[in-house]
Amino acid sequence: MGDGRGGGSNRPAWLQQYELVGKIGEGTYGLVFLARLKPTHPQAAGRRGSPIAIKKFKQSKEGDGVSPTAIREIMLLREINHENVVKLVNVHINHADMSLYLAFDYAEHDLYEVIRHHREKLNLSINQYTVKSLLWQLLNGLNYLHSNWIIHRDLKPSNILVMGEGEEHGIIKIADFGLARIYQAPLKPLSDNGVVVTIWYRAPELLLGAKHYTSAVDMWAVGCIFAELLTLKPLFQGVEAKATPNPFQLDQLDKIFKVLGHPTVEKWPTLANLPCWQNDQQHIQGHKYENTGLHTIVHLPQKGPAFDLLSRMLEYDPRKRITAAQALEHEYFRMDPLPGRNALVPSQPGEKIVTYPVRPVDTSTDFEGTTSLQPTQPPSGNGPPGGQPVPRQIPRQMQQPMGGMQRMPPGANMGAFGAAPQAGMVGMNPGNIPMQRGAGGQSHPHQLRRKADQGMGMQNPGYPQQKRRF
Numbered sequence: 469m470g471d472g473r474g475g476g477s478n479r480p481a482w483l484q485q486y487e488l489v490g491k492i493g494e495g496t497y498g499l500v501f502l503a504r505l506k507p508t509h510p511q512a513a514g515r516r517g518s519p520i521a522i523k524k525f526k527q528s529k530e531g532d533g534v535s536p537t538a539i540r541e542i543m544l545l546r547e548i549n550h551e552n553v554v555k556l557v558n559v560h561i562n563h564a565d566m567s568l569y570l571a572f573d574y575a576e577h578d579l580y581e582v583i584r585h586h587r588e589k590l591n592l593s594i595n596q597y598t599v600k601s602l603l604w605q606l607l608n609g610l611n612y613l614h615s616n617w618i619i620h621r622d623l624k625p626s627n628i629l630v631m632g633e634g635e636e637h638g639i640i641k642i643a644d645f646g647l648a649r650i651y652q653a654p655l656k657p658l659s660d661n662g663v664v665v666t667i668w669y670r671a672p673e674l675l676l677g678a679k680h681y682t683s684a685v686d687m688w689a690v691g692c693i694f695a696e697l698l699t700l701k702p703l704f705q706g707v708e709a710k711a712t713p714n715p716f717q718l719d720q721l722d723k724i725f726k727v728l729g730h731p732t733v734e735k736w737p738t739l740a741n742l743p744c745w746q747n748d749q750q751h752i753q754g755h756k757y758e759n760t761g762l763h764t765i766v767h768l769p770q771k772g773p774a775f776d777l778l779s780r781m782l783e784y785d786p787r788k789r790i791t792a793a794q795a796l797e798h799e800y801f802r803m804d805p806l807p808g809r810n811a812l813v814p815s816q817p818g819e820k821i822v823t824y825p826v827r828p829v830d831t832s833t834d835f836e837g838t839t840s841l842q843p844t845q846p847p848s849g850n851g852p853p854g855g856q857p858v859p860r861q862i863p864r865q866m867q868q869p870m871g872g873m874q875r876m877p878p879g880a881n882m883g884a885f886g887a888a889p890q891a892g893m894v895g896m897n898p899g900n901i902p903m904q905r906g907a908g909g910q911s912h913p914h915q916l917r918r919k920a921d922q923g924m925g926m927q928n929p930g931y932p933q934q935k936r937r938f
């Protein structure tokens with residue numbers, strides 16, 4: 469960046485336009501940094517430049533190329549253009565060390581932090597309008613992805629970003645497509661990629677060894693997230709059995725069955741074909757579960773539309789599970805309060821405005837992940853001087869339900885759908901990227917590794933610290 473922190477002559481011109489603020493997170497596949505356009509840049513015009521998030525991918529274990537996961541992420545993201553999906557603004561591969569930088573629009577919040585703020589700081593539920601608007605936008609982005617034959621496969625609160633103050637305030641952006649992949653019809657076995665959906669949000673068919681992913685796995689995750697937005701607690705907090713390469717996760721299934729009751733072949737005919745159902749007579753088939761009632765956990769009237777929608781998302785049989793397109797048409801979204809474009813404004817006049825914390829930034833870590841001796845600076849600076857965010861006074865921008873997206877016929881291309889390649893991608897040619905053997909087709913051990921601090925191991929069955937926060 470040429471600023472003495474993570475600067476380097478082998479940085480491309482676009483990266484040198486930005487100054488690094490610091491590290492904001494660490495995921496399975498790399499580090500995420502906050503950077504800003506330099507004040508000297510014409511677009512910044514002496515002001516503080518707009519923020520971007522730069523995701524630097526870790527090198528593959530063999531250290532001999534950009535990982536297949538990264539290639540896949542680029543291939544997908546460069547085609548994607550939707551208000552509720554995070555925008556990729558630039559890409560750089562450093563051929564010297566084969567590191568990969570992806571620059572995305574920066575989002576000040578994510579659902580993990582929004583939920584945590586309500587649970588731990590406010591001890592207050594999220595208002596109905598905000599829950600509905602967040603859910604609507606999540607479904608809207610997901611409908612776009614599914615319509616374009618993309619399954620996310622790793623939906624969880626930390627992957628659902630929410631824009632901070634500005635013209636996109638309160639808008640959701642689905643992020644982290646490192647694990648997503650364009651799916652094909654007819655279904656092609658994808659199980660050689662490993663089981664990738666974070667365990668708490670993982671659909672029962674995957675836990676029982678289904679060999680095929682469908683978009684229904686994302687809808688299960690949305691159901692879990694919907695319930696979590698309502699109760700501020702993960703719905704099914706299973707303890708992951710890490711020692712097994714097997715998808716079978718008994719504790720997670722146990723948590724699900726205790727709430728939703730025992731699945732039956734009458735209600736879910738293909739259940740009998742699932743490998744783990746067949747193989748585990750004793751624990752799964754032999755155990756009888758009472759249905760404790762989802763409504764008692766989420767505190768929703770059983771006959772109401774919110775509960776109806778949630779139940780359809782948590783339908784055992786993936787073929788009967790509601791789709792994103794259907795969910796957007798559900799009665800829940802036609803009733804007051806109607807969903808809006810800015811999910812973070814108060815739901816009614818006089819209601820207290822919730823101020824969510826800005827992302828903490830570790831300003832002592834540079835792009836190489838090296839800790840410098842610089843004094844730690846205040847957080848990202850997106851709040852006012854002094855670090856105390858002011859209440860937000862932005863009026864609700866939309867009172868009408870937003871129109872659902874048209875579903876795209878199988879085989880139609882993105883161009884036909886109106887998706888333009890994104891800015892900054894000119895010259896990007898994934899075909900020219902030196903790839904590891906097997907890239908794009910085979911799984912890489914990196915892909916299957918889960919973060920040690922996810923809080924889902926036997927040692928830490930409580931609420932997870934899913935990522936490092938500073």
Ligand SMILES: Nc1ncnc2c1ncn2[C@@H]1O[C@H](COP(=O)(O)OP(=O)(O)OP(=O)(O)O)[C@@H](O)[C@H]1O
Nearest residue numbers: 493494495496500521572573574575578626644935
């Ligand atoms: N565009 C972005 N703007 C702001 N923060 C972001 C952006 N993209 C990712 N983050 C944040 O950076 C952190 C790390 O993200 P990353 O996607 O690498 O990992 P993760 O989702 O926490 O975990 P995993 O990759 O293992 O699923 C998260 O807190 C995430 O919310």
